Amino acid sequence: MAGNKPTTIKEIARKLKISPSTVSRALNDHPSIGLVTTMRVKKMAEEMAYEPNQTAIFFKQRKTFTIGVILPKLSEPFFSEAISAIENVAEDKKYTVLLGQSLDEENRELNIIQTFKKHRVDGILISLSKTTGDMDFLQTLAKTEIPIVFFDCVPDLKDVHKVYSDLSSGMEEAISAFVDRGHQNIALINGPESLLASKERAEAFQQALQKKGIDKKNAFIVHTDLTEKGNEAAMEKICNLADRPSAVVSFNDFVTLDLIRYAKQRGIVLNQDMFFISYANYPLWKYMDNPPMGSIEQYPDQQAQKAAEILFDCIDKKEYTTTPQDVVYPSKLVLK
Amino acid sequence: MAGNKPTTIKEIARKLKISPSTVSRALNDHPSIGLVTTMRVKKMAEEMAYEPNQTAIFFKQRKTFTIGVILPKLSEPFFSEAISAIENVAEDKKYTVLLGQSLDEENRELNIIQTFKKHRVDGILISLSKTTGDMDFLQTLAKTEIPIVFFDCVPDLKDVHKVYSDLSSGMEEAISAFVDRGHQNIALINGPESLLASKERAEAFQQALQKKGIDKKNAFIVHTDLTEKGNEAAMEKICNLADRPSAVVSFNDFVTLDLIRYAKQRGIVLNQDMFFISYANYPLWKYMDNPPMGSIEQYPDQQAQKAAEILFDCIDKKEYTTTPQDVVYPSKLVLK
């Protein structure tokens, strides 16, 4: 029941009294091998339960048919949807997926990249950790010629492949929806200022307000560190304002969950005293008795799929230095 | 920017005019190599940006430092928590995780196993797809001596490692909670009959009722295929019963979400006309205005961690045939 070393090509060859190279060729349907031999070899391989040793093949071919995927957190629906999309593309290409969660910690992210490099993955897909500032690892990766495609949370660099969501389209829709319903006093509860994602939201917010002719004086921006306490603190600030905003755009749906709960505690009635829209469009809303007014879909599956496709393009072409792709998908408001 | 082949040990050796074996040993801190040589080698390796070619090492050592994890669906919090726990253990052991989602389809599951086998993973962790009936792949895996540990959804076999949750403890608590609150008419909305998980729930249900002295005539069991429609159909049956149950245990929280929604449509008031308890203890309840009465925690992280630990035990001991572990964690009712 144990101890049987896996069958090798050599053993098949010996048994059949032919050479290993013939066996190899037969197994790979090489045209120059006679039909009979091919059949004989395949039959014997079957009998001996031959399984090619991929580690040897990976080694020889300098290719692992493996891509590494780095995400902040799988428990966020956004990313679990993304990974599913990636898996599907990978499966079609007969690739396997190595997984790493950065948990939004930069050093974890670097470790994972290091591991992936050691494993000689053929490519890397990454949605950056929210704390990543240092892009030096790109240099190292460039040396190894491992292609890398960023998606969702992408770096502010020119010469890299990236796929991301344009936050401003959704923001415009959100502000329009608010203003059209009579709101004049609108707040943004944004993420940490250090984040690119926050900067983008802030800009989009300002521009959208401007477009709708709302005075900036009526626009408040507060920040949260995205923890529960931070979210509540942000909400507290909003609520304590002299003229309390009646509409809030928040960083994402998770934040909104906390905001709504806090608001309720303060006796603020959802969708009456105060209205919310946030990014993500998480599926759970449909089960809530009192969902927020809307949520902005960012299409994680589309983003991830496109990113994977670009990555495989790089891999297939073996051109590490193909012109960098910069793909943007508009985000879209979904009213609840 | 391109074309540079990665540095090899040989090149370092040549540059230093010593033998490759010395370089290899120095790099691995082999005690027999002089300190000076070791330093010199390491310095040169650094300078030449040497990265060991793991594919060669994997090949040589017949080990990939990779484990494969197969889960039904990452978007279920249960499994995303599980994978995080597994990742943590793997990280400590310097292992990498290959990921595959079965999406509860048996053939996908088999494909993934095939791929993992080809990749020569050192071990496999799997929570079976809900449709998996055929355990033949175990035979094949046994031949390759790849250790495998089942968790959560485990097969009904004696001689395999498995870690799972004892559904009955939570069920007993649930039934007790119901009965103590005066409910006499209790229903179980169970999963597909083909599932082991359903059989276990059904048995636990019957036994718990018996323990509490509830007449079986007052206990209804209906099945759902776990789709939204199926869940609603199951609920409809319950609601149409002559004496409608006032308490429902359901297969899991996802099912309960649909049940509650349907109940509301029919004008049934939650936690007044009807009370719910289900398995999973999903985190979202805390944000619901009207959560069900309770949920049964199954500790995915504990299960997954233990399973991973057992797997690494198998791997480390290189004893494929260690006595099969059978670890059970009690489930626990959490009132909301």
Added chain:
DNA sequence: TTGTAAGCGTTATCAT
């Protein structure tokens, strides 16, 4: 303390 050489399983090149 260091060097030599064999070998892991496969494939590709060159012969035959």
Added chain:
DNA sequence: ATGATAACGCTTACAA
């Protein structure tokens, strides 16, 4: 159509 041989990069007896 098939065989012999080398090579991928690394480790590890065995020698020196």
